[in-house]
Amino acid sequence: xxxxxxxxxxxxxxxxxxxxxxxxxxxxxxxxxxxxxxxxxxxxxxxxxxxxxxxxxxxxxxxxxxxxxxxxxxxxxxxxxxxxxxxxxxxxxxxxxxxxxxxxxxxxxxxxxxxxxxxxxxxxxxxxxxxxxxxxxxxxxxxxxxxxxxxxxxxxxxxxxxxxxxxxxxxxxxxxxxxxxxxxxxxxxxxxxxxxxxxxxxxxxxxxxxxxxxxxxxxxxxxxxxxxxxxxxxxxxxxxxxxxxxxxxxxxxxxxxxxxxxxxxxxxxxxxxxxxxxxxxxxxxxxxxxxxxxxxxx
Numbered sequence: 001x002x003x004x005x006x007x008x009x010x011x012x013x014x015x016x017x018x019x020x021x022x023x024x025x026x027x028x029x030x031x032x033x034x035x036x037x038x039x040x041x042x043x044x045x046x047x048x049x050x051x052x053x054x055x056x057x058x059x060x061x062x063x064x065x066x067x068x069x070x071x072x073x074x075x076x077x078x079x080x081x082x083x084x085x086x087x088x089x090x091x092x093x094x095x096x097x098x099x100x101x102x103x104x105x106x107x108x109x110x111x112x113x114x115x116x117x118x119x120x121x122x123x124x125x126x127x128x129x130x131x132x133x134x135x136x137x138x139x140x141x142x143x144x145x146x147x148x149x150x151x152x153x154x155x156x157x158x159x160x161x162x163x164x165x166x167x168x169x170x171x172x173x174x175x176x177x178x179x180x181x182x183x184x185x186x187x188x189x190x191x192x193x194x195x196x197x198x199x200x201x202x203x204x205x206x207x208x209x210x211x212x213x214x215x216x217x218x219x220x221x222x223x224x225x226x227x228x229x230x231x232x233x234x235x236x237x238x239x240x241x242x243x244x245x246x247x248x249x250x251x252x253x254x255x256x257x258x259x260x261x262x263x264x265x266x267x268x269x270x271x272x273x274x275x276x277x278x279x280x281x282x283x284x285x286x287x288x289x290x291x292x293x294x295x296x297x298x
Contacts, residue, residue, distance in 0.1 A: 166235035
């Protein structure tokens with residue numbers, strides 16, 4: 001029967017490409033690491049690593065084994081951390097899923113004041129729904145709902161998707177075209193301007209364009225930055241355009257660095273929801289998080 005410690009050691013060696021680093025990471029001796037890898041290789045019947053230029057390079061068989069065993073090992077490590085007995089008073093831990101911009105705008109400044117542990121996860125909403133249903137997340141902030149009987153979704157605010165520009169941009173020609181209802185000319189004018197988008201996707205831009213111009217944008221943004229907060233900072237007081245949720249740039253609009261160019265003839269408004277399981281063990285902590293979001297100026 002395979003020894004789980006062999007697999008744990010294999011995972012560490014695979015990721016560090018070093019017996020020495022793996023031994024340090026696992027708090028065991030280097031000969032112990034070598035013994036585990038040798039035993040695992042004898043069990044599976046093939047070599048797992050090749051030594052090239054002082055590095056341990058995984059073989060193709062090792063890559064298959066790693067991909068096959070990684071997720072179960074991570075789950076075991078999570079279980080070990082969760083159920084490890086401790087003499088200290090346990091602080092509750094709340095795992096929350098949301099987009100990066102929502103976290104930075106709303107929750108980040110409150111983190112030091114919590115008397116409970118917080119784990120923030122960013123990712124695709126479909127994955128968040130699955131993680132929430134499976135107990136890996138306790139709360140998600142989402143503009144979508146999922147039809148899962150174990151989950152509740154409670155609306156708390158709305159976000160409007162708008163076209164914005166830095167105040168260093170001359171938009172008089174565009175505004176004149178919009179007033180004259182020359183939508184196609186306004187679209188062509190916009191396509192020749194400076195544009196910002198995020199590295200992750202262009203969902204807001206695509207939806208806004210399709211809703212108001214009946215087609216997908218057929219141009220590439222000039223600047224791809226990590227997130228919407230970066231877009232807002234780059235545009236503030238400068239020239240250029242982007243399409244973003246309005247609540248993420250309210251402060252910059254109030255300070256005169258950014259303007260709402262156009263809300264569109266067909267406005268896009270998303271409802272924001274709290275998603276949580278029907279039953280959980282950290283309801284008091286979840287309620288505190290929800291109160292913070294409700295008090296924010298969306």
